[in-house]
Amino acid sequence: MKQLTVISGKGGTGKTSITAAFASLAKSAVFADCDVDAADLHLIFKPEIKKTMGFHGLKIADIDKDKCIDCKECFESCKFDAITKDITLIKESCEGCGVCAYICPSQAIKMVDRDSGFAYISDTRFVLMAHAMLNTAEEASGKLVTVVRENAKKLAEDKKKDLIILDGPPGIGCPVIASLTGVDLVLVVTEPTLSGIHDLERILDVARHFSIPAMVCINKFDINLDNTKRIEEYCKDNNIDVVGKLPYDTIITDAMVHEQSVIEFSDCSLADNIIKMWDNIRRNLTV
């Protein structure tokens, strides 16, 4: 079984629209939406949820004020400033380490499960899909990504699919690393802006750090041809294939408004380009 992660470093480069287009083309794949912070793939996929699982991230402190003797030990020991001087918990800051519960001399603090979100397994008009929703202001998005990936893997095994396509989150930190580790190929969707180039170089460094082969797609390549050239040269110097160059086209937004993938919505030249790119990626993955 092969795994492909579509990622972008910078947000808003068209990553999710391109991933959705792949879904119309990949017949024998399972999808995993790993952008658990701002999951958007379901807006196109309209998944029919088959299974819902509660997700508990890290634990959280629960302070029993009746037992508290106000010794301030917990306040002084918390490295995350999650307990105020009047011994009130700041939920958003608690990282669930358990030091306060351990140090409390009157057993007034318990570590309890926190409801951090949900993981789902769904059926869509294209493919089967594992996705999730992290409650707002919650921690542990990396851990939830891992749950989504485990669900996708199990789905692929059960249904005998040979490819998992992961829609990754923006950035280079915890949830991104959780979406990247152990996959066979990373497709980085970038745009020819100075911000896009800066973020592309950083995300390619991350892929290199974890020894994952990468390919690049330049979206909206025609909005700045000089920058596009810069990206192509950078990729060439670093032995990375530019697997696709897509023109700027508002049809991507129009398709989104109609809750369709670009491939379903229109047989424009943009769609042709995406089909060619997908064939290249498929060959590279040998699926």
Add this chain to the structure above:
Amino acid sequence: MIISVASDKGGTGKTTVSTNIALSLENIQFLDCDVEEPNANIFLKAKIKEHEEVFLSIPEIDKDKCDYCGKCSEFCAYNALAVVPNNILVFPELCHSCGGCELVCPKKAITWNKRAIGIVDHGQTNDIDFYQGLLNVGESQAVPVIKALKRKIDKSKNVIIDVPPGTSCPVIESISGPDYCILVTEPTPFGLHDLRLAVEVVRHMHIPFGVIINRDGVGDDKVEYYCKKENIPILLKIPERKKIANLYSNGIALVNESHEWHEMFGLMYSRIKEEVN
């Protein structure tokens, strides 16, 4: 006044907004808290003069004292310690530096080492006191870098914070504390969906806020309808124009090209200031 500029969805124009406000005003302190992918300085062009490393504390085990009892690895909520027969392993990338292992160790075998996970840059440009955080490649914990940045806040200045995308820990750390939050979105289904999540976060944290619609003219009018229904002020609309996209692609701020935009961002800031006071 401290203003944070956020958007749940990436690429909606958050950095466009934060840098243009900064370039329209005087006495500015700018913090780029998008430490995974900081872009603001592409537009602000501050000369970086100082670098400060951000460290996390990582346990070091004195193997002469350790008897491999396993109490530390049992306690560690992040699986950063593993005890195997006659050895103990530390996984620095997983450690949150909570200090628990030292507390539970019966042999007092644990001391602390520093590990660099990122840097805070400081520079100056025109009237802007500029700071940006940079998470090292391969590191997963953005929050300590953001915390280090936020210690630089100088309340005597007009502080502008560029917030990373999303709704989880790095975002919460970046937006806790400011007087006002600007949410930047685009008029598309993805934009609306993610705006709703961002609104949930700022309401949860009781921060007054308003919305800027970028790329106005594409997509549909559902974002505007949503804001009206929810009584959320729309502070500004930035139209979808090839010229604007091209300036952005070359790292040029709108207000440096047009006096009109300079006035609009300045006016918007004054209105926010009135509302906060």
